[in-house]
Amino acid sequence: MSVTPDEALSVSPADAHEISAEAAKLSRRHFVGKVWQVIFASSTLVGIVALTTLLLNIVNSAFGYVAVENTVQPEHLAINGVPIERMPKEDLVAVLESHVSAGLMRRFENEIPWEERTREDVYNLVLERVVDPKPVAQWSLYESLFTVDAIRQEMVERYPEADLIFKSWVTPSFITSPQSSNAFNAGVRTAILGSLWTISIAIIFSFPIGVGAAIYLQEYAKDNLINRIITLNINNLAGVPSIIYGILGLALFVRLLGQVTSGAIFGYTDPMTANGRTILSAGLTLGLLILPLIIINAQEAIKAVPNSLRQASYGIGATRWQTIWHHVLPSALPGILTGTILAISRAIGETAPLVVVGASTFITFDPDGPFSKFTTLPVQIYQWTARPQDVFRNLAAGGIIVLLLMLLSMNAIAVLLRNRYSRRI
Amino acid sequence: MNLKKRRRVGESIIHGFLILSSVISIFITVGIIFELGTESMLFFTRKQWERTNKEVVQNVELASTSFFVSESGATLRAGDLIRLRDEEMRVVEIQGGLLVVERGAEGTEPIFHSEGTAIEKATQVTLLEFFGKTEWNPQIGRFGIWALVNSTLMTSLIALVVALPIGLCVAIFLSEYASQRFRSILKPILEVLAGVPTVVYGYFALTFMTPLLQAILGKNVVGIYNTASAGIVIGILIIPLVSSMSEDALSAVPNALREAAYGLGATKFETALQVVVPAAFSGIAAAFIVATSRAIGETMIVAIAAGAGPNFTFNPFEAAETMTGHIVRISGGDLSYNSLDYNSIFAIGLLLFFMTLILNIISQKIVKKFREVYQ
Numbered sequence: 001m002s003v004t005p006d007e008a009l010s011v012s013p014a015d016a017h018e019i020s021a022e023a024a025k026l027s028r029r030h031f032v033g034k035v036w037q038v039i040f041a042s043s044t045l046v047g048i049v050a051l052t053t054l055l056l057n058i059v060n061s062a063f064g065y066v067a068v069e070n071t072v073q074p075e076h077l078a079i080n081g082v083p084i085e086r087m088p089k090e091d092l093v094a095v096l097e098s099h100v101s102a103g104l105m106r107r108f109e110n111e112i113p114w115e116e117r118t119r120e121d122v123y124n125l126v127l128e129r130v131v132d133p134k135p136v137a138q139w140s141l142y143e144s145l146f147t148v149d150a151i152r153q154e155m156v157e158r159y160p161e162a163d164l165i166f167k168s169w170v171t172p173s174f175i176t177s178p179q180s181s182n183a184f185n186a187g188v189r190t191a192i193l194g195s196l197w198t199i200s201i202a203i204i205f206s207f208p209i210g211v212g213a214a215i216y217l218q219e220y221a222k223d224n225l226i227n228r229i230i231t232l233n234i235n236n237l238a239g240v241p242s243i244i245y246g247i248l249g250l251a252l253f254v255r256l257l258g259q260v261t262s263g264a265i266f267g268y269t270d271p272m273t274a275n276g277r278t279i280l281s282a283g284l285t286l287g288l289l290i291l292p293l294i295i296i297n298a299q300e301a302i303k304a305v306p307n308s309l310r311q312a313s314y315g316i317g318a319t320r321w322q323t324i325w326h327h328v329l330p331s332a333l334p335g336i337l338t339g340t341i342l343a344i345s346r347a348i349g350e351t352a353p354l355v356v357v358g359a360s361t362f363i364t365f366d367p368d369g370p371f372s373k374f375t376t377l378p379v380q381i382y383q384w385t386a387r388p389q390d391v392f393r394n395l396a397a398g399g400i401i402v403l404l405l406m407l408l409s410m411n412a413i414a415v416l417l418r419n420r421y422s423r424r425i
Numbered sequence: 426m427n428l429k430k431r432r433r434v435g436e437s438i439i440h441g442f443l444i445l446s447s448v449i450s451i452f453i454t455v456g457i458i459f460e461l462g463t464e465s466m467l468f469f470t471r472k473q474w475e476r477t478n479k480e481v482v483q484n485v486e487l488a489s490t491s492f493f494v495s496e497s498g499a500t501l502r503a504g505d506l507i508r509l510r511d512e513e514m515r516v517v518e519i520q521g522g523l524l525v526v527e528r529g530a531e532g533t534e535p536i537f538h539s540e541g542t543a544i545e546k547a548t549q550v551t552l553l554e555f556f557g558k559t560e561w562n563p564q565i566g567r568f569g570i571w572a573l574v575n576s577t578l579m580t581s582l583i584a585l586v587v588a589l590p591i592g593l594c595v596a597i598f599l600s601e602y603a604s605q606r607f608r609s610i611l612k613p614i615l616e617v618l619a620g621v622p623t624v625v626y627g628y629f630a631l632t633f634m635t636p637l638l639q640a641i642l643g644k645n646v647v648g649i650y651n652t653a654s655a656g657i658v659i660g661i662l663i664i665p666l667v668s669s670m671s672e673d674a675l676s677a678v679p680n681a682l683r684e685a686a687y688g689l690g691a692t693k694f695e696t697a698l699q700v701v702v703p704a705a706f707s708g709i710a711a712a713f714i715v716a717t718s719r720a721i722g723e724t725m726i727v728a729i730a731a732g733a734g735p736n737f738t739f740n741p742f743e744a745a746e747t748m749t750g751h752i753v754r755i756s757g758g759d760l761s762y763n764s765l766d767y768n769s770i771f772a773i774g775l776l777l778f779f780m781t782l783i784l785n786i787i788s789q790k791i792v793k794k795f796r797e798v799y800q
Contacts, residue, residue, distance in 0.1 A: 029692050029695065030692055032694060033692040033693055033694030037602060037693075039594060040594045040595075040597050040598035040601075041598055043591045043594035043595050044598050044599070044603075044611055046591050046661075046664070047591075047595060047615055047664060047665070048611075048614055050618065050664075051614060053629075053633065054621065054625070054626075054629050054633075057632060058625070058628070058629075210446070211446075212442055212446030213443070213446040213447035213449065213450065216443035216446060217447055220440065221447070229451070230447050230448070230450060232789070233450050234450045235785075235789065236454070236782060236785050236786065237450055237453060237454060239715065239718060239719075239781060239782075239785040240781060241718075241719075241721070241722025241723070241724065241777060241778075241781055242722070242724065243724045243749050243752055243753065243774070244457060244461075244722075244774055244778050244781075247461065247752065247770060247771060247774040248453075248456060248460055248461075250756065250770075251771070252456060252460060255762060288453055291449070291450065291453070295447075295450070320436070321433075321435075321436045321440075345620060346620075348622070349620075349621075349623070349624070349625075350622070351624040351724075351725045352623075352724035352725055352728070352753055355753050355756065355757055356753065356756040358756070361757075378622055378624045381624050381625070381628065382624050382627070382725065382729065385624075385627065385628050385631060385729055393628075393632060396628055397628070400624075403622060403625070404621070407620065407621075407622070411620065
């Protein structure tokens with residue numbers, strides 16, 4: 001039976017139905033694909049939104065209006081119409097004398113005699129001890145910007161005595177003044193110094209050991225059982241929760257080696273720190289914590305050094321160590337340093353292990369050595385956050401901004417190092 | 426010419442130092458297990474004195490080995506260790522209200538007790554109580570770990586519900602859909618998110634997430650401290666971990682597989698979901714498990730936002746202290762080394778250590794076992 005071309009091209013109704021069903025199915029498949037693409041894309045937005053909200057939330061608390069009530073109004077302190085801003089030092093001392101107890105005056109005298117104090121110093125004492133401004137209410141940045149009228153209304157109704165000032169909780173004096181129970185004078189200097197001390201000790205302890213272990217595992221170790229166990233072990237240690245390191249530090253450095261970490265063994269006796277809860281203990285604990293990270297990062301950096309470099313070095317008669325010291329390490333150094341900086345920025349933010357090791361809840365003096373009590377910036381933020389009064393949340397926000405700036409600069413240095421030295425290989 | 430290998434003392438010393446450095450990691454592990462283990466043993470063997478509300482109803486002379494006690498209070502059994510003031514006694518037999526005891530047990534000196542002296546009974550934390558009870562209250566000697574484990578599991582579960590789908594979607598988008606340029610913008614953002622200290626996340630949970638939940642669900646439903654907001658924020662914290670590990674696994678799938686799928690007429694989405702994701706399964710599973718372990722061990726967020734006080738509850742809007750939160754709170758004050766509280770930290774720590782260790786080992790095994798090797 002012959003088929004005419006016309007018949008061959010024509011499509012039976014059943015076929016046509018099937019084809020259009022196929023087409024519908026195809027467009028449905030594409031549609032589902034598009035929908036999911038939108039879902040995938042929008043889930044990436046979650047990360048961006050989360051980060052933005054986090055930062056905005058902190059900035060929102062770190063600035064804003066504060067209602068301040070003075071214990072004594074500065075106008076009442078004026079002598080013969082001279083306000084305290086323009087008073088000479090002697091008059092300020094007199095003002096101080098008439099408002100604080102004799103015992104406190106003697107304490108000031110013992111710290112620094114009045115003759116040696118500057119006018120500025122005495123003026124600050126008057127402000128702090130006599131005028132003694134206290135925050136009675138505070139508003140977030142958002143409220144301060146958009147609901148000023150409501151704030152002023154509330155001021156008139158509830159705090160008629162108070163002054164309304166716009167306060168930034170992050171100021172130069174916030175960074176340079178020590179911890180204080182008065183939110184206005186409190187600062188993070190003690191905490192920053194504590195952070196720097198503990199981090200330095202952690203690096204001194206774990207950098208040589210970490211790099212040494214990486215060199216051994218990458219350059220010397222044969223593929224045998226012991227070395228495999230060591231590698232597996234390091235990977236597992238990197239996954240241990242940081243609080244476990246805190247517990248280990250508490251048992252090992254604070255309790256077992258208390259004589260060493262409190263400095264008693266070196267003849268350093270300070271009754272306040274005799275129990276081993278010192279900067280040294282904290283630093284060593286952080287050192288244990290970042291050791292696996294440094295080892296893993298350094299291993300990666302050493303692995304990336306091309307083998308031709310080693311073979312060339314062996315070829316001209318260098319020993320294994322000479323090869324490592326003169327060729328492998330210099331090439332791997334940028335990578336090792338970058339990894340170390342990342343480990344340090346992890347350590348700077350660590351809070352839990354230091355709380356467990358025994359960070360002090362309240363110290364106002366600067367740490368003066370590895371055997372003194374300590375607090376660090378994240379611990380300080382934690383303690384401020386945990387306090388019930390709202391005003392300390394603002395301080396915590398200020399502390400967080402300082403902490404994030406510290407971390408940001410560390411990471412910027414890491415990126416710079418990577419870009420600067422990675423070209424040479 | 427002497428071609429013999431020369432001894433190099435300096436290099437041998439350096440070699441020794443390098444070996445020592447890498448062995449230190451073993452010492453750390455052994456140290457962790459040893460310390461946690463011995464202190465946990467103390468936790469389970471330390472005697473505690475519990476009031477029985479019983480008292481002696483007659484004077485107990487130095488030499489007498491039996492005396493009558495009041496009927497009220499907890500029951501005593503033969504073999505129990507009891508204490509009257511400073512003297513400890515072992516109960517030998519009980520005949521109604523008459524107690525037959527062995528005087529001066531555990532090396533204490535027998536002393537005279539007047540009528541009305543209270544009797545205390547020695548108890549120990551047993552493994553059965555530790556793993557079988559749901560109340561944790563050291564003041565009255567209740568040590569049921571489930572109160573803490575339950576809230577740890579709740580915060581972790583909430584975190585995983587948030588982080589796993591979002592993290593995986595981000596990974597698929599980055600690896601299959603995003604342009605090079607978009608990737609170079611998004612990856613640093615995720616890195617920053619992962620690098621923010623956890624105490625900052627804790628602050629975020631307390632000052633933003635909790636008020637947000639309260640605004641949505643009402644203040645009488647959501648407490649100031651609750652496991653839901655802590656869990657959600659932990660989820661945000663581990664999104665970058667899930668996405669970066671999963672993306673590494675997805676990008677490792679060779680292009681030939683994708684092209685083969687396109688050749689068969691699959692759409693981009695079908696290729697991604699039915700070809701690439703299954704091929705990268707081991708890496709994704711490992712990412713999920715590592716994320717779980719990270720969520721369980723997370724401390725500061727729960728310490729700040731989940732509440733202070735053990736509470737066995739399944740309501741995510743109530744305050745409930747987790748294992749890590751409890752450790753931080755207990756050790757935050759001046760902790761005396763000779764107390765059950767101090768020992769309990771180590772028992773909780775040991776359990777936490779094993780939970781995370783097992784998860785980490787499983788993830789490594791999965792990667793090893795199911796890794797697809799492409800030529």
